[in-house]
Amino acid sequence: xxxxxxxxxxxxxxxxxxxxxxxxxxxxxxxxxxxxxxxxxxxxxxxxxxxxxxxxxxxxxxxxxxxxxxxxxxxxxxxxxxxxxxxxxxxxxxxxxxxxxxxxxxxxxxxxxxxxxxxxxxxxxxxxxxxxx
Amino acid sequence: xxxxxxxxxxxxxxxxxxxxxxxxxxxxxxxxxxxxxxxxxxxxxxxxxxxxxxxxxxxxxxxxxxxxxxxxxxxxxxxxxxxxxxxxxxxxxxxxxxxxxxxxxxxxxxxxxxxxxxxxxxxxxxxxxxxxxxxxxxxxxxxxxxxxxxxxxxxxxxxxxxxxxxxxxxxxxxxxxxxxxxxxxxxxxxxxxxxxxxxxxxxxxxxxxxxxxxxxxxxxxxxxxxxxxxxxxxxxxxxxxxxxxxxxxxxxxxxxxxxxxxxxxxxxxxxxxxxxxxxxxxxxxxxxxxxxxxxxxxxxxxxxxxxxxxxxxxxxxxxxxxxxxxxxxxxxxxxxxxxxxxxxxxxxxxxxxxxxxxxxxxxxxxxxxxxxxxxxxxxxxxxxxxxxxxxxxxxxxxxxxxxxx
Numbered sequence: 001x002x003x004x005x006x007x008x009x010x011x012x013x014x015x016x017x018x019x020x021x022x023x024x025x026x027x028x029x030x031x032x033x034x035x036x037x038x039x040x041x042x043x044x045x046x047x048x049x050x051x052x053x054x055x056x057x058x059x060x061x062x063x064x065x066x067x068x069x070x071x072x073x074x075x076x077x078x079x080x081x082x083x084x085x086x087x088x089x090x091x092x093x094x095x096x097x098x099x100x101x102x103x104x105x106x107x108x109x110x111x112x113x114x115x116x117x118x119x120x121x122x123x124x125x126x127x128x129x130x131x132x133x
Numbered sequence: 134x135x136x137x138x139x140x141x142x143x144x145x146x147x148x149x150x151x152x153x154x155x156x157x158x159x160x161x162x163x164x165x166x167x168x169x170x171x172x173x174x175x176x177x178x179x180x181x182x183x184x185x186x187x188x189x190x191x192x193x194x195x196x197x198x199x200x201x202x203x204x205x206x207x208x209x210x211x212x213x214x215x216x217x218x219x220x221x222x223x224x225x226x227x228x229x230x231x232x233x234x235x236x237x238x239x240x241x242x243x244x245x246x247x248x249x250x251x252x253x254x255x256x257x258x259x260x261x262x263x264x265x266x267x268x269x270x271x272x273x274x275x276x277x278x279x280x281x282x283x284x285x286x287x288x289x290x291x292x293x294x295x296x297x298x299x300x301x302x303x304x305x306x307x308x309x310x311x312x313x314x315x316x317x318x319x320x321x322x323x324x325x326x327x328x329x330x331x332x333x334x335x336x337x338x339x340x341x342x343x344x345x346x347x348x349x350x351x352x353x354x355x356x357x358x359x360x361x362x363x364x365x366x367x368x369x370x371x372x373x374x375x376x377x378x379x380x381x382x383x384x385x386x387x388x389x390x391x392x393x394x395x396x397x398x399x400x401x402x403x404x405x406x407x408x409x410x411x412x413x414x415x416x417x418x419x420x421x422x423x424x425x426x427x428x429x430x431x432x433x434x435x436x437x438x439x440x441x442x443x444x445x446x447x448x449x450x451x452x453x454x455x456x457x458x459x460x461x462x463x464x465x466x467x468x469x470x471x472x473x474x475x476x477x478x479x480x481x482x483x484x485x486x487x488x489x490x491x492x493x494x495x496x497x498x499x500x501x502x503x504x505x506x507x508x509x510x511x512x513x514x515x516x517x518x519x520x521x522x523x524x525x526x527x528x529x530x531x532x533x534x535x536x537x538x
Binding site: 003008011014017019031033034035036037038039040041042057058059060061062063065066 | 440441442444445448449468479480483515516517518519520521529534
């Protein structure tokens with residue numbers, strides 16, 4: 001199978017590989033997929049106010065899955081949470097020229113973004129309780 | 134060293150220059166139809182074909198008259214299974230095979246099921262080996278055929294062919310074995326191994342693509358086949374169609390070379406295979422050998438690398454041509470049915486790579502390839518969330534994954 005130049009570029013030079021401290025209140029972590037399915041994505045965002053100031057990923061999966069998550073972290077940085085929540089998998093498909101058989105990789109990336117945002121928001125909601133307790 | 138390095142010898146092999154040389158005269162010089170009995174062109178072609186038949190027979194301990202030429206193993210498998218099923222239908226309609234067989238066998242069996250036959254698919258053990266006991270337990274009064282491959286194409290496991298053959302002979306059931314990966318790589322003797330039908334393919338043993346043979350036993354017992362291709366009645370009526378003379382000459386020469394060089398080549402490829410495994414496992418932890426350590430093909434090394442997905446690893450070793458049992462390399466998105474049948478675990482099935490070592494593989498190539506793999510696995514593990522969790526001491530099996538993809 002031939003990969004698009006953009007997939008190859010992200011695979012060979014992945015952006016923002018790494019981990020943020022998941023215990024921090026300003027970090028949201030999303031882990032989606034399953035090893036049995038051949039894809040697991042971990043995507044993390046660090047948020048200041050309502051803006052994403054940093055994003056990191058680690059992915060177990062094919063080249064297209066790695067590229068989708070790498071691209072997602074690039075797009076997330078500097079976006080507000082609301083803007084980030086509007087990223088659609090179809091944009092990732094288009095940007096990376098993913099073939100139909102790889103569309104699930106982009107879906108996974110969109111799910112990872114949503115999961116990271118949800119995790120961050122959950123922490124914000126819990127925070128006052130944690131302090132009062 | 135020429136890049137990329139070819140390490141996919143179970144997929145196909147390059148034509149040996151000696152094979153090519155033997156074939157060349159039969160394209161435009163000695164181009165006759167082997168079935169033309171009335172002139173020298175036909176006689177010359179026929180002579181070449183019969184010489185090839187002798188060579189193929191010699192490789193597997195058969196006689197020349199028991200060799201039927203085919204286009205390759207897919208055809209050989211179809212002819213053997215469908216031909217026996219049709220011919221012996223009045224005796225019974227039950228066939229025994231295994232879940233680790235090649236798709237050509239499995240899909241032909243599915244076809245037979247649609248025609249009203251019953252097929253028992255044996256589950257192999259964790260090394261892809263089928264036990265004689267499981268075959269024995271599956272036999273019924275109406276069983277007409279047992280189809281168990283000699284060597285597995287993905288993990289290289291050798292089945293106990295001689296024992297299964299002896300069982301089938303004792304029970305009066307025909308025994309077909311797919312010898313595609315085994316013939317020319319390990320000793321094959323259809324007499325001592327009690328094999329009734331066996332297919333092989335030229336392109337797996339340094340011959341041309343599109344040429345193969347089916348061995349059909351002629352006595353004790355005499356196996357009869359219903360032809361699946363009707364026409365001029367070539368090949369004792371079992372396979373009509375003008376013979377592919379250059380391809381057959383190539384197959385014959387390939388068999389001759391395989392027979393005379395088998396012992397030395399097996400020793401050399403096994404040594405390279407073991408060297409490769411050692412070099413990789415010295416540098417990397419969490420590597421599993423898929424298949425059987427004792428009963429295996431000399432040139433096959435199938436490894437699973439924990440926490441790394443197979444396709445991404447293949448991308449990372451672009452200078453090395455290997456194949457994966459991973460889902461993503463096929464259009465189906467399903468991981469290898471062989472690794473599944475072995476119960477290696479779905480995650481490890483996604484992390485497997487098959488290295489195929491052969492006649493033209495050098496030690497320098499193996500070293501280079503091993504180093505590429507080591508580098509790529511290390512890099513990919515650094516970006517693997519599973520590796521991170523394992524490093525933190527989390528047992529991946531205890532995690533509730535969101536498995537909807």
